[in-house]
Amino acid sequence: MKIVLEHLTKRFPGRGKNAPDVIAVNDFTFEIPDGKLVGLLGPSGCGKSTVLNLISGLHKVSDGKVYFDGEDVTKLPAEHRGVGIVFQNYALYPHLTVEKNIMFPMENFKGDKRLSKQEMQSRALEAAKLVQIDALMDRKPAELSGGQQQRVAIARALVKRPRVLLMDEPLSNLDARLRLQTREEIRRIQRETKITTVFVTHDQEEAMSISDMIVVMKDGVLQQIGKPQQVYDSPANLFVAKFLGTPPINVFHGRICGGMLYAGQDAILTAKGVPDQEVYAAVRPEGFILDEQGPLRCMLQGVEVMGRDVSVVAGHPALESTQLRAIIPSTSRVDDEAEAVRFSIVPEKTLLFAKDTELRIDAQLA
Ligand code: ATP
Numbered sequence: 001m002k003i004v005l006e007h008l009t010k011r012f013p014g015r016g017k018n019a020p021d022v023i024a025v026n027d028f029t030f031e032i033p034d035g036k037l038v039g040l041l042g043p044s045g046c047g048k049s050t051v052l053n054l055i056s057g058l059h060k061v062s063d064g065k066v067y068f069d070g071e072d073v074t075k076l077p078a079e080h081r082g083v084g085i086v087f088q089n090y091a092l093y094p095h096l097t098v099e100k101n102i103m104f105p106m107e108n109f110k111g112d113k114r115l116s117k118q119e120m121q122s123r124a125l126e127a128a129k130l131v132q133i134d135a136l137m138d139r140k141p142a143e144l145s146g147g148q149q150q151r152v153a154i155a156r157a158l159v160k161r162p163r164v165l166l167m168d169e170p171l172s173n174l175d176a177r178l179r180l181q182t183r184e185e186i187r188r189i190q191r192e193t194k195i196t197t198v199f200v201t202h203d204q205e206e207a208m209s210i211s212d213m214i215v216v217m218k219d220g221v222l223q224q225i226g227k228p229q230q231v232y233d234s235p236a237n238l239f240v241a242k243f244l245g246t247p248p249i250n251v252f253h254g255r256i257c258g259g260m261l262y263a264g265q266d267a268i269l270t271a272k273g274v275p276d277q278e279v280y281a282a283v284r285p286e287g288f289i290l291d292e293q294g295p296l297r298c299m300l301q302g303v304e305v306m307g308r309d310v311s312v313v314a315g316h317p318a319l320e321s322t323q324l325r326a327i328i329p330s331t332s333r334v335d336d337e338a339e340a341v342r343f344s345i346v347p348e349k350t351l352l353f354a355k356d357t358e359l360r361i362d363a364q365l366a
Contacts, residue, residue, distance in 0.1 A: 001069045001163045001196050003032040003055060008064035010050050010220075024050040026220040028064070032213075035194040037187065039207030039228075042217035043243070048200040051217070052166050055198060056083045068163060081164070084157030084195075088169040090149045092141040092156075099124055099137040102155045127155040130189055147178040154189065165190070165197040171206065183210050204244050208232065216240050238280055238358040241351055247285045250324040252316065254281030254352070261352070261365065264318030268295050268345045271352070272364040279361065280320070280353040287349025288312070288326035290334065294344035298324065303336040310334060314341055 008028040011021040024047045032038050040048045053059040055066060057078030065074045073081055092101050102124040106115050115123070128134040131151040133144075141149055150170060157165060170186065171179045187210040190197045201207050207214050208228040216223040216231065216239075224236040235241035241249050252263035255278055261271040263281055288296075290312075298314035301323055312326040312334055326343060328334070334341065347365035354361055 002034045002067075003164060003196060003198075004065075004067040004070075005030055005032075005051075005055070006065040006067070008051070008054055008066065009062045010047070010054060010059060011062040023220050025054065028220075028222050030215060030222060030225050032196060032198065034069075035196055036212040037190045037197045037199060037210060039211035039214045040198060040200045040217065041204055041207040041214050041243070042202065042223075044202055046217040047220040048202070048217060049168055050220075052085075052168055052198060052200050055164065056085055056166050057081050058085075082160070082162050083164045083166055084160055084162030086150075086153050086157050086165070086167045086170045088172045090141075090153040090173075092149060092152055094141050096140070097137065098128070098133060098139050098141070098144070098152050101141070101152055102127055102159055105156060105160050123159050124155070127159040130158065130192065131155045131185070145178075146174050147182050150174065150182060151185070154186070158189075158193065158195075162195060165193075165195045167197065167199045169200055169202070171201070171203075179206070186210060205246060208244065216243060234360070235351065236360060238282065238353040238360075241282050241353070241360075245284060247311070247325040247327065249282045249284050249351070250326075251320040252281045252283070252318045253320060254279045254318065256352075256363075261350075261363075263296060264316065266296050266316075266318075269347055269350060269365045272366070274352070274361060274363045278355040280355065280358070282351045282353065283324075283345055284349040285311075285325050285327040287346040288324075288328065288343040289346065290328055290332050290341065291344040292342055294342040296343045296345060298341050298343065300334075300336070300338050300341045303334050305330065312341060 005028050008025055010025040011023050014020045042048055054061050061074055103120045106120045109115055131154050133148055133151045171182055174182055183206055211228055214228050214231055215225045218239050224231055224240050232244050255262045256271050256274045257276050259270055260267045261269045261281055298316045300314050302313040304311040309327050310330050313323050315323050350365055352361040352363050
């Protein structure tokens with residue numbers, strides 16, 4: 001099912017006398033195509049959960065509209081929207097078995113939607129098989145691992161055959177290994193069921209790895225929507241560029257002068273088609289090549305061996321932060337006793353942003 005959000009806004013009244021309203025979601029317009037998995041991404045407090053709650057109907061909108069397949073559902077109560085929700089704290093009933101937990105939402109079906117016990121059991125088993133917990137139907141939640149509990153929560157959301165599946169930080173309570181495994185599971189389940197799914201996370205790697213599309217938010221405002229690779233390669237602004245990628249992008253106070261891009265005093269690339277101006281020059285960690293003749297001269301601070309790659313930590317006077325981090329193949333030799341290290345810069349891994357607006361500047365770098 002296609003979801004359209006149109007000028008969606010949510011204001012919460014400020015607490016205390018004369019406290020201004022909190023605008024949790026500000027004039028949000030975007031479209032979630034049918035059958036896709038969309039990752040809503042942004043720092044804590046940027047309004048991700050609020051967007052999810054507006055889609056589900058748990059919150060009333062202050063302004064704007066929500067459409068499901070062209071139908072205006074803005075005023076439709078949550079229970080009639082046909083959404084399945086999975087929360088971070090699985091919210092299972094501790095005294096019920098896995099089977100009873102999964103069956104629970106179907107007990108409330110009314111009128112012509114009412115199901116016989118046999119039908120409920122069969123649907124519960126179908127959902128349990130999908131998330132691969134069908135062998136654990138008689139256990140209670142306390143007898144399950146965190147990952148298994150989360151699967152029960154997903155099965156419970158799926159059993160209603162929702163038109164939309166909404167997941168709010170579903171992996172946050174899992175340890176690193178299980179997180180990785182469960183996110184792949186979510187991807188598989190979504191592919192199999194083809195249910196339009198919105199997934200909230202503050203973990204950019206998680207969102208990038210499983211989403212068809214990511215939506216990046218900041219302070220309630222939509223920053224960019226696109227395929228993960230496209231947003232990584234062509235971020236709309238400096239915030240998006242900094243938010244995506246580990247280690248993060250390295251930002252220099254730069255300058256375009258006579259067709260050259262400077263980071264401080266170092267002329268690092270040629271830049272065509274951009275008038276002379278101050279810029280932010282941002283280089284992805286994989287955009288540095290060790291080169292004795294390279295134009296970027298840095299003070300070496302450390303070399304961290306990470307197995308497949310080596311991380312070179314260095315300082316530079318034009319850096320916006322205290323140090324840069326370059327990722328180079330472990331086959332490269334770095335003299336970790338050296339005082340300085342020189343790099344040449346990969347133009348395709350370098351992005352320019354305007355100093356005032358922080359919007360990306362299109363430039364032909366070479
Ligand atoms: P997190 O990743 O920390 O869960 P989030 O991006 O999901 O954050 P929201 O929970 O949507 O952010 O909150 C967005 C903003 O709205 C925050 O500033 C928050 O304090 C505020 N907010 C959320 N719910 C309420 C409420 N019921 N009353 C007042 N303010 C609220």
